[in-house]
Amino acid sequence: MRLAVFGATGRTGRCVLQQALDGGHQVTAFVRDPSKLSIDHPALTVSTQPLDDPTALAAALADHDAAASALGPNTSRQARAAITTTLTRHIIKALTESGTRRFVAVSAAPVGPVPPDEPFLGRKLFIPLIKAAFAPVYADLATMEAEIRASALAWTIVRPPRLTNGRGRNSYRQASKPTCPRAIRSPAPTWPTPSWPSSKTRHNGTDHRHRLLTRQHPRGALPPPRTPSLAVEHHG
Ligand SMILES: NC(=O)c1ccc[n+]([C@@H]2O[C@H](COP(=O)([O-])OP(=O)(O)OC[C@H]3O[C@@H](n4cnc5c(N)ncnc54)[C@H](OP(=O)(O)O)[C@@H]3O)[C@@H](O)[C@H]2O)c1
Numbered sequence: 001m002r003l004a005v006f007g008a009t010g011r012t013g014r015c016v017l018q019q020a021l022d023g024g025h026q027v028t029a030f031v032r033d034p035s036k037l038s039i040d041h042p043a044l045t046v047s048t049q050p051l052d053d054p055t056a057l058a059a060a061l062a063d064h065d066a067a068a069s070a071l072g073p074n075t076s077r078q079a080r081a082a083i084t085t086t087l088t089r090h091i092i093k094a095l096t097e098s099g100t101r102r103f104v105a106v107s108a109a110p111v112g113p114v115p116p117d118e119p120f121l122g123r124k125l126f127i128p129l130i131k132a133a134f135a136p137v138y139a140d141l142a143t144m145e146a147e148i149r150a151s152a153l154a155w156t157i158v159r160p161p162r163l164t165n166g167r168g169r170n171s172y173r174q175a176s177k178p179t180c181p182r183a184i185r186s187p188a189p190t191w192p193t194p195s196w197p198s199s200k201t202r203h204n205g206t207d208h209r210h211r212l213l214t215r216q217h218p219r220g221a222l223p224p225p226r227t228p229s230l231a232v233e234h235h236g
Contacts, residue, residue: 002026004067004100006051006091009036011163012106013070017044020068028064030057051090058097066102067095072137079136085144092151101236103153107141109161110134112231154236161230 003020007013008029014037020027021041028045031037037046049060061067071087073079088105095103110131114123131138148155 001065002028002063004028004030004061004064006030006067006069006087007071007106009033010070010072011165012072012160014039015163016068016070016106028060030060051087051094054090054093054097057090057094061094061098061100064098064100066104067091067100068104068106070106072106073140076136079134079140082140082143084140085147088144089147092147092153095153096151101152101154102156103148103151104156104158105144105148107145107157107159108138109159109231111138111141111145112159112233149235154234156232156234159231159233 003025005013005017005020005027008017009031017027017029017037017039021039021043024043026043026045027041028047029037029039030047030049030051032048032050034046034048047060049057051057069088069091071084073083092103095101110127114127118127145157148157
C-alpha cells in the first residue's frame with residue numbers, strides 16, 4: 001500500500017512510520033523539518049508540503065491508499081489554539097479532494113468515556129486529575145474527533161493511554177462487553193492490515209505505539225491487562 005503519515009517527526013508518529021515501513025508499505029512522511037527524521041528507508045518519501053493548503057496537499061496525496069496522523073500540539077499554547085483540530089481539518093479536506101478515503105488518527109484515552117470497570121481511584125482521582133491538567137489538549141482532540149466523525153472518510157480514531165517506549169509485544173487481546181467498555185463498535189478497517197482489530201477488541205495497552213500497526217493475537221492467549229486499555233473507534 002501507499003501510505004501517508006502526518007506528525008512523523010513526533011514520538012508516536014515516528015513509531016507509526018517505522019511500523020508502516022517494516023510492514024512493507026511505500027510511505028510518504030509529511031514533515032515540517034526533514035532533519036528531525038532519523039529514519040532512512042528506500043520505501044520512504046519525505047514531503048515538506050505545508051498542511052494549511054488543502055488543494056496542494058490533495059495533489060501530494062494523489063495515489064495514496066490511506067493516511068495516518070499522529071499530530072499533536074508541541075506546547076500548551078498550541079493546544080489552546082486547537083492546532084490538532086485545525087491541521088486535521090486541512091488533512092480531511094485534502095484527503096476528500098484526493099479521493100483517499102481511509103484515515104487513522106491518534107487521539108487520547110481521556111477523550112473517550114470513562115469505562116464502568118475503571119478502578120475507583122482511576123475514576124475518582126487519576127482520570128479527573130489528568131483531564132484537568134491537560135484540558136486544552138483533550139478539548140482540541142475532542143473537536144478533532146467530532147470533525148473526523150462528521151467527514152465522509154472511512155476513519156479510525158485510536159485513543160491510547162500513554163506512550164511508554166517499551167518493547168512492542170505485537171499482540172493484543174480481545175474482550176467483549178460489558179468487560180470491554182472501551183471496545184470498537186463497528187466493522188474492522190481494511191488498513192493497516194486485514195487482521196486489524198475486529199469488533200469489540202481490547203488492547204493490552206502497555207505500549208500503544210507498537211499496537212497501532214499490529215497483528216491480531218489468538219483470543220485469550222494473553223494475561224489480563226495491567227494497564228489502561230487502548231480504545232479504537234472506527235467507521236467505514
Ligand atoms: N505521547 C503520549 O504518551 C500520548 C498518549 C496518548 C495520546 N497521545 C496523543 O498522540 C498525539 C501525538 O503525541 P506525541 O506525544 O507523539 O506528540 P509529539 O511528539 O509532540 O509530536 C507532535 C507531532 O505533530 C507535529 N506538529 C505539531 N504542530 C504542528 C504544526 N503546526 N504543523 C505541522 N506539524 C505539527 C510535530 O511536528 P514537529 O516535529 O515539526 O514539531 C510532531 O511531528 C497527540 O495528539 C497526543 O495527544 C500521546
